[in-house]
Amino acid sequence: MGLLNIPSLPSMSALQPQDIWMPEQASTFAENVDWLFYGILYICIFFFVLVTALTVYFVVKYRRKSPMQETGGPTHNWFLEITWCAIPLAIVGWMWFEGFRGFMEMRSSPKGADALRVIVNAQKWSWDFTYPNGAMTQDLHVPANHKVVLSLNSLDVLHSFYVNTFRTKMDVVPGRINEIWFEPTMAGEFTLQCAEYCGDEHSRMRSKVIVHEDKAAFDTWLESYDPYKGLEPIAAGKLVFESKGCTQCHNVTGTNQIGPTLKGVIGREREFADGTKMVTDANYVRESVLDSKAKVVKGFDPVMPNYKGRISDKEIGFLIEYLTEVSKN
Numbered sequence: 500m501g502l503l504n505i506p507s508l509p510s511m512s513a514l515q516p517q518d519i520w521m522p523e524q525a526s527t528f529a530e531n532v533d534w535l536f537y538g539i540l541y542i543c544i545f546f547f548v549l550v551t552a553l554t555v556y557f558v559v560k561y562r563r564k565s566p567m568q569e570t571g572g573p574t575h576n577w578f579l580e581i582t583w584c585a586i587p588l589a590i591v592g593w594m595w596f597e598g599f600r601g602f603m604e605m606r607s608s609p610k611g612a613d614a615l616r617v618i619v620n621a622q623k624w625s626w627d628f629t630y631p632n633g634a635m636t637q638d639l640h641v642p643a644n645h646k647v648v649l650s651l652n653s654l655d656v657l658h659s660f661y662v663n664t665f666r667t668k669m670d671v672v673p674g675r676i677n678e679i680w681f682e683p684t685m686a687g688e689f690t691l692q693c694a695e696y697c698g699d700e701h702s703r704m705r706s707k708v709i710v711h712e713d714k715a716a717f718d719t720w721l722e723s724y725d726p727y728k729g730l731e732p733i734a735a736g737k738l739v740f741e742s743k744g745c746t747q748c749h750n751v752t753g754t755n756q757i758g759p760t761l762k763g764v765i766g767r768e769r770e771f772a773d774g775t776k777m778v779t780d781a782n783y784v785r786e787s788v789l790d791s792k793a794k795v796v797k798g799f800d801p802v803m804p805n806y807k808g809r810i811s812d813k814e815i816g817f818l819i820e821y822l823t824e825v826s827k828n
Contacts, residue, residue, distance in 0.1 A: 525689055525710070526665035527682045528605060533666070535597050542590060605667065608680045614646040615717075621651070621658040621671045622804045623697055624704040625744030634724050635809070637742050638707040639691060642717035643683045651677045654804035659695035662708055668694055683710040700747055727817065736821025739814045748803065751825040758803060759796045765819075765826040770797045781819045788815055 521533050563570075608614075617639065618629040628639045641647045651660055651671040658671040660679060669679040693704035711717040726742070727735040740746065748758035759769075764784065770776045772795040777783070786793050788810060791803035 523664045524666075525683060525685055525687065526667065527684060528601075529664070529666045529684075531601055531604075535594075535601060538597075539594055605680075608648050608678045609646045614648045614680070615641060616648045616650065617641070619649045619651045619660065619671070620654055620809065621660070621693070621704075622654040622744065623656065623802070624693075624700040624747045626691065626704070626706045627743070627809065629809075630721060632721060634721060636724070636726075637744075638709055640709045640711065640717065640720060641683055642711050642714040643686050645714050645717075646680060646682045648678060648680045651679060655802065656697050657695050658693045658697050658704070660691070661694035662689055662691050664689045665708075670695060683708075686710050686712045703747070727813075732817055732820040733824050736817035736819070736824075739810075739818045740821055743806070743810060743814075751822075755799075757799075759799055761822055761825070763826050765823050767826070771795060772797050772799075772801075781823070784819050784822060785815055788818070 520536070524530055524533065616631065619639075620627050620629070625637065626639070627635055627637055629635045630640075639649075649660070649669075651669060653671045653673040656673060659668060660671055661668040662681075665681045665683070667679060667681045669677050671677065687710055689708045689710065691706045691708050693701060695701075697704065711720060726738060730738065740751075745761075748756055749761045750756060751760065751762045753760050753762045764779055765781060766778065768776055768778050774797075775794075777794075783794065787803075789805060789807040791805050792801050795801045
C-alpha cells in the first residue's frame, strides 16, 4: 500500500555511510551490536596473526637440523601454561557477558503504556500489520525515537522477522506469539524481510519499515489513513487483491498457480475436493476468504490461510467487485 500525505523520506543510502560489513545504524540496538561484532572480529584477527606468526617462527627456528639430531625431553612452564589458558578464558567470558547483556536488552520488551504496540501476521508470502485503532497495512509504519513492540504471529509455517538496519531479528512461530521491540533513531524507509526459508516464494516475502519523523507525524498519518480513499470499487478491489497477498498464490490471467486462477471465479462451475460442484458466486468468494478450508478446489492443497478478522466487509465487497469484473472476459 502506498503512503498517504507523507513527505518524501530519505533513502537508506542517504542516511548514514555504510562500512564494508554493516548497513546503516537505524535503531538504539545497532551501535552496541556493531561494537561487539567488531570487538570480536579484531580479537580473532589479532590472535590469528599472533598464532600464525609464532607457528612460522618456531617451525623455522626449531626445525631439526639433521636426521641424527636428538630432541630434548618434555618440559613445563606453569606460568606460560596458566597464562595462555587464563587469557582466552577471560576473553571468551567477556564475549559471553556482553552478548548476553545485549540479548537480554533486546528480549525485555518495554511494559509501559507509552510504547506503540503493533500486531504482525506473517503468512506465505506476505506481512500485515494491525495498529491500535484497527488500521491494517502491508508496510510497517512507526515513529522515530519511540519504542515499538511487535506481537508476532504466523498463520502457516515458520517465518522470521528481520530488519538488518535495526539489528533485530525474531522467529515467527505458528501456534505461538513472540514479541520483539526496537526504537528507531531516524526517519526513512528500511527493508523488512523473512530470514527463514518458508517455501518456494520465500525470497519475495519482503516489505518496508517506514519510520516517520516523530510520534506526532505518525499519529497524523494513522488518523488519516484510508488506502481506498478516492478509488472506484473495482480499482479498490484490485488494491485489496494485491495488498492482501492474494497475488502470491492466485492470478486473474487464467493460469493456475499454487492456487487456482480467479479469472472466471464468479459465474462458472467449479469442482471441489469432496466431489461436489457448484456455480460459484459472490457468496462463495466471501466464504473462501473467511474460511478457506470450506470449499477447496479439486487438485489444489488447502494451504490458504483464513482472513477472518483480518479483512473488513468493505474490503470483501471491493474484492468481489473486482473479481466480478475480471470474470466477464
